[in-house]
Structures are given as structure tokens and as C-alpha cells.
Amino acid sequence: MSKRERDEHTLAGPYAMDAISGPDRARFERHLAGCGECAREVASLREATSRLAAATAISPPPELKERVMAAAAATRQQPPAAEPRAVGRRWHARRRVRIRLVLAVAAAAVAVVAVLFGVNNGVMRDQLNHDQASSQQVAAVLTARDATMKTGTVRGGGTVTIVMSHSMRQLVFTAADLRGLPAAGRYELWLAGPAGDRPVTMIPASHHGMAGPVVASGLRPGDHLVLTAEPSGGTSRPTTPIMFDVIL
Amino acid sequence: MARGxxxxxxxxxxxxxxxxFGIVRRVVRDPAQSEEVTQDVLLEVWRNAAKFDAERGSATAWVTTLAHRRAVDRVRSVQKEADRERRIATAVIPYDEVAEAVEANLERERVRRCLGSLTELQRESVTLAYYGGYTYNQVASLLGVPDGTVKTRMRDALIRLRDCLGVSE
Structure with missing residues (x-):
């Protein structure tokens, strides 16, 4: 590596933080295009800066979501960058790629949940083992070939996202912005249908506005997924009005 | 747009x-402009979702990199010098004393701890550059050290942060 190349390479740090002026940026990008190792280093540094960003997380005003969703509905998506061999499969590929992005974000959320529990592993070994097992279970459902996604609104506030695999007869449930319950209350998830009503699990308290992910197994044809608010110890059948109900 | x-x-x-929104707000500071930039970033994600390539990094890094880039573009194009002087003061506030209602979480605590493990020059370089939106040349003159020193300290700092945060390569 020449001295000039070494000098270029030290720009990886400023570049990963956008701490670089226009001409320097262009010069470094030319250097990156011909240096696979440098591109990999920049990518790994950006995983670190991404955590600096996550540490500033703050919920945007709720109206912003309405504006963004409305604007997206009126905005065409770009096709993927055309690769010579893939031209014939472009539309098929496009859908696959988009689903992959959503799943990648979902998997990252699962990893964060695992990390959050990992912090307490001295005192919560059993809980940790349970959570690690469940995060693998979650990943298995999210990446299932027949995974489909549904979202819905919770009566009283919040949105629910379900990713379901019929072949695995499992689903992953997450909720955002659920209304806080009194200290003795917890949200409880149920499966209800021809096979009978059965409790799935208590939903853990929200972290950072997100509750879950939790996995429901043993789905049967005709089942509904139901959410209620119950005493924190759980009950054997729902005792409060249904806050969310979806036919699976 | 299709339901799915x-x-x-x-x-x-x-x-x-x-x-x-958090990182845009941190860099841009003005609430109304931050909402505008956040909306632009999320629409760009929507428009270019098909261009996301998992081989080249995580989805969250892809999205936050775009958000940071757009936030920096906005402050560099819009803000006047006088305004930037004021921003220096806010960028150097210790990380855990920012008055804004940043939601407390373990992730934030972890990042704070890892920033604390850097040398002072590394930490100031990262904070001014990433949260303050300054170029490495500007950081160098703000801190009164040579450009080359700041450049290498920034790279060292990010490598150390990456390792401390347990980011997979």
C-alpha cells in the first residue's frame, strides 16, 4: 500500500460519520469502489454509528406517521438495480427484496430484545435461556417461506403486527404504543376458535414503546388471535373486553 | 399501493x-425541519427498499446511515455561520446531560458506557462529528489539533466503539 493509499484509507472514520466535505467524499468513494476490504470496514463502522443513532431514539409526533404513510401511498417504488442476469426476474425479485428488508429489520429488533435480557443474565439465567430459545423461534417464523404479515389497531391505543407461518402453525406477535396498564395489569394473548379458547402468553411490559415479540404455537384452522388486559398473574379465560381480534 | x-x-x-427522528433531531435541532427531514428519509427508504442489500450491512444501519447523511446535508446547506457557533455549545454537552426527553433505555446506557471508554480526543471527535454534524477539518480546528490526527482518531474511535458494542463485522 503506498503512502497515498494509506492516507486515503484513514478517511474511513470521517466517511462513516459523514464528517467529510463534498470533494473528499467523492474522492474516498472512488477509492472505495476499488477496495473491497475498505468497503467492508466502512460497513462495519456504520454498524457502530447506527448504534449511536439508536441511542438518540425519540418517538416522532403521531401525525408524522400519517403524513409518511399517505406520501408513500402516492409514491412509486424504484425497481431494484438491474443486474444483467436478473432482468427477466425483475418483478419477482423486487417483491422478495422488499420482504427481506422488513424481515432484516424485524430480526434486528429480535436481537435487541435478546441483548436487553442478556444484560441481566447473572440473575435471570432461566429467563435468559427461555428468551434465547424464543428469539430463535421468532427468527424461524420470520424467515419461514410462507411467512405473511398482518397489522391492526388495538382498541384503546396501539398497533399490532403479526407474522405468521401456516406451515409451522406458529405466529410472532409484536405491538407498538400499547396504552399503559395499572401496575397490577398485563396484556394477555389468546387463541380462540373451534378447537377451544386457550391462553397463549402474558405480553411482557413494553420497552421503548415496543411489546414482544412473543410466539404463539399450535395454530388451528379457524383460530382467532385475541388480546385482552388481565391481572398480571394471568387468568384461564378472558375477563375483560376484547381489545384486538383477528381471524388467522 | 398494494395492501401487503x-x-x-x-x-x-x-x-x-x-x-x-432521534438522530435527525439531534443533528438538525429545529423540530419542524427535523420532521421534514425524517419524512424525506422514510420516503426514500420506501422508494429504494428494493436497493437494500443485506450483504452490505444491516437494515437498521442502512436506514440510520441515510438519516444521518440527510440530516448533515440539511445543516450544511441551511445553517448560517452564526447559527453554527451556537451549535458548537450544544454538541459538546456531555452525552448524558442532554435536556431533551430522549427515552431512557438500556441501549442508550450501553452506548454511553462505550463512549466513556474512549480517550477524550476520540470521544470529542465522534461527538462533534456524528452528533454535531461537523466535518473532520472543522473538528480539527475546533479542538486545535492537526487534521490528520482527527482523521485517525475518528477511525480508531469507531473501531473501539464497534468492539465495545459487540457489533458483528
């Missing part, structure tokens, strides 16, 4: 909007 696309984007929004 809307559901997918809805989910994506819930997962990334707080990080996007």
Missing part, C-alpha cells in the same frame, strides 16, 4: 422511525 406493501411499510415505520 402498506403493511410491510407500516411495520418498518414502527421499527425505525424513533431512531431516524
Amino acid at each position: 406493501d402498506a403493511d410491510a411499510f407500516d411495520f418498518l415505520y414502527d421499527q425505525v422511525a424513533a431512531s431516524v
Whole structure:
């Protein structure tokens, strides 16, 4: 590596933080295009800066979501960058790629949940083992070939996202912005249908506005997924009005 | 837009909007402009979702990198010098004393701890550059050290942060 190349390479740090002026940026990008190792280093540094960003997380005003969703509905998506061999499969590929992005974000959320529990592993070994097992279970459902996604609104506030695999007869449930319950209350998830009503699990308290992910197994044809608010110890059948109900 | 696309984007929004808004707000500071930039970033994610390549990094890094780039572009194009002087004062506030209602969470605590493990020059370089939106040349003159020193300290600092945060390469 020449001295000039070494000098270029030290720009990886400023570049990963956008701490670089226009001409320097262009010069470094030319250097990156011909240096696979440098591109990999920049990518790994950006995983670190991404955590600096996550540490500033703050919920945007709720109206912003309405504006963004409305604007997206009126905005065409770009096709993927055309690769010579893939031209014939472009539309098929496009859908696959988009689903992959959503799943990648979902998997990252699962990893964060695992990390959050990992912090307490001295005192919560059993809980940790349970959570690690469940995060693998979650990943298995999210990446299932027949995974489909549904979202819905919770009566009283919040949105629910379900990713379901019929072949695995499992689903992953997450909720955002659920209304806080009194200290003795917890949200409880149920499966209800021809096979009978059965409790799935208590939903853990929200972290950072997100509750879950939790996995429901043993789905049967005709089942509904139901959410209620119950005493924190759980009950054997729902005792409060249904806050969310979806036919699976 | 197809129903499945809307559901997918809805989910994506819930997962990334707080990080996007957080970093944009931190760099741009003005609330109204921050909302504008956040909206632009999320629409760009929607438009270019097909260009995301998992081989080249995580989805969250892809989204936050875009958000940071757009936030920096906005302050560099809009803000006047006088304004930037004021921003220096805010960028150097210790990380855990920012008055804004940043939601407390373990992730934030972890990042704070890892920033604390850097040398002072490394930490100031990262904070001014990433949260303050300054170029490495500007950081160098603010801190009164040579450009080359700041450049290498920034790279060393990010490598150390990456290792401390347990980021997979």
C-alpha cells in the first residue's frame, strides 16, 4: 500500500460519520469502489454509528406517521438495480427484496430484545435461556417461506403486527404504543376458535414503546388471535373486553 | 399501493422511525425541519427498499446511515455561520446531560458506557462529528489539533466503539 493509499484509507472514520466535505467524499468513494476490504470496514463502522443513532431514539409526533404513510401511498417504488442476469426476474425479485428488508429489520429488533435480557443474565439465567430459545423461534417464523404479515389497531391505543407461518402453525406477535396498564395489569394473548379458547402468553411490559415479540404455537384452522388486559398473574379465560381480534 | 406493501411499510415505520427522528433531531435541532427531514428519509427508504442489500450491512444501519447523511446535508446547506457557533455549545454537552426527553433505555446506557471508554480526543471527535454534524477539518480546528490526527482518531474511535458494542463485522 503506498503512502497515498494509506492516507486515503484513514478517511474511513470521517466517511462513516459523514464528517467529510463534498470533494473528499467523492474522492474516498472512488477509492472505495476499488477496495473491497475498505468497503467492508466502512460497513462495519456504520454498524457502530447506527448504534449511536439508536441511542438518540425519540418517538416522532403521531401525525408524522400519517403524513409518511399517505406520501408513500402516492409514491412509486424504484425497481431494484438491474443486474444483467436478473432482468427477466425483475418483478419477482423486487417483491422478495422488499420482504427481506422488513424481515432484516424485524430480526434486528429480535436481537435487541435478546441483548436487553442478556444484560441481566447473572440473575435471570432461566429467563435468559427461555428468551434465547424464543428469539430463535421468532427468527424461524420470520424467515419461514410462507411467512405473511398482518397489522391492526388495538382498541384503546396501539398497533399490532403479526407474522405468521401456516406451515409451522406458529405466529410472532409484536405491538407498538400499547396504552399503559395499572401496575397490577398485563396484556394477555389468546387463541380462540373451534378447537377451544386457550391462553397463549402474558405480553411482557413494553420497552421503548415496543411489546414482544412473543410466539404463539399450535395454530388451528379457524383460530382467532385475541388480546385482552388481565391481572398480571394471568387468568384461564378472558375477563375483560376484547381489545384486538383477528381471524388467522 | 398494494395492501401487503402498506403493511410491510407500516411495520418498518414502527421499527425505525424513533431512531431516524432521534438522530435527525439531534443533528438538525429545529423540530419542524427535523420532521421534514425524517419524512424525506422514510420516503426514500420506501422508494429504494428494493436497493437494500443485506450483504452490505444491516437494515437498521442502512436506514440510520441515510438519516444521518440527510440530516448533515440539511445543516450544511441551511445553517448560517452564526447559527453554527451556537451549535458548537450544544454538541459538546456531555452525552448524558442532554435536556431533551430522549427515552431512557438500556441501549442508550450501553452506548454511553462505550463512549466513556474512549480517550477524550476520540470521544470529542465522534461527538462533534456524528452528533454535531461537523466535518473532520472543522473538528480539527475546533479542538486545535492537526487534521490528520482527527482523521485517525475518528477511525480508531469507531473501531473501539464497534468492539465495545459487540457489533458483528
